[in-house]
Amino acid sequence: MPVKNIRLLLFCLISFWVSAQETPADSTFVNIKDYSSDFVFDMKYATEDNFLKAQVYDCAECYLRLKTVKALVKANIKFLKMGYKIKLFDCYRPLSVQKKMWKIVSNPEYVADPAKGSIHNRGGAIDITLVDADGVELDMGTPFDFFGREAAHDYEGFSASVLKNRKRLKKIMLKCGFKSFDSEWWHYNLKGSNKDPLSDFKWDCP
Template identity: 60%
Template sequence: MKFNKIVLVLCFAGILLSCKSYLDSTKSTTLLDITAETDEDKFVNLKNYSNDFIYDMKYATADNFLKEKVYPCDECFLRVKTVKSLLAANKNFIEKGFKIKLYDCYRPRAIQRKMWKIVPDANYVANPRRGSIHNKGGAVDITLIDSLGIELDMGTKFDFFGEEASHNYLNLNDTIIQNRKFLKEIMLQNNFSSFDSEWWHYNLNGSKADKVENLKWKCN
């Protein structure tokens, strides 16, 4: 008990940097109100603020282009400001009969390094020395599902690295083009910007200026 008290004092004093190295993945027993969060840059677990998202966190499985599991579990941490905009976007989709399905959220720099070690190619993985918006808690990889839980046809799978995944690629049928346009329009209306070569990737506006983080989470 005495040791724990000493550690707690040191944490508050900022002496033990490791005290801040982990995000709390404990689930709240009731949904929390994101508007009550005053620190816009704080990292929070999206699952504590809404039950209206579908999760398919690809890097918590081997079902990804790396062919390897690199996340310890399927948590979705983001900065408060990102969550606020994402909740607003999902509300708009729900009003139209759809929901956001998430593939990826915040990614610690240590995992970025691990991904780079597996695929050291900037065409597929951001160099960890510079980092990505995912490392800043301002990026999400998403798609949409309908009221039956069926994914909308976006023309390619998530993390398909070919020209067909680009917003600018128009050699697609009308349904696919309209689905991508629908996703993009709502996200842009809610303070996100798109990434030209990946129809699934959206960055919170202004998040590029945020700090690359290496906050990890422990799985419960």
């Protein structure tokens, strides 16, 4: 092989290696803020404004596996075109935080038993709603983490506009690779993420 071709081959191999090093794997935990600035955040568990009445995160960051972020960015682009944005209430939740929550409320109806874990502990679940161009949340009938029949997707005792808002959120999320959760209108799981391992990865707080 002529020297010129060997050089070209070496250049290609090195370029490929460098780009492979720079691109994280789909299963890597990443901060969603590094991939889009179009989300709105209201990380409830980094405050005491949640059903536990306790702050269980040291800071309000939204980490997820890269594949979850990619699918969520795709969904948000669709919502942006319609004049809405995704607002995030909860993202990946380290297993140690799940244990903390379980200690406060040891009831599997409200908190997933850490022995089994939740898709939040696998980096594939998010709790979300939609906001309009002024940042106002669309009326979804109940607040986030409302524990009652009214939070279920099949509850039909709301006005047509509430039911339409829930459907608007669900339709795009399903199109972008997520699965809805029957009893909580705000919770979505990335398809296949139930096969990812439970994790206790912890992010740095600024």
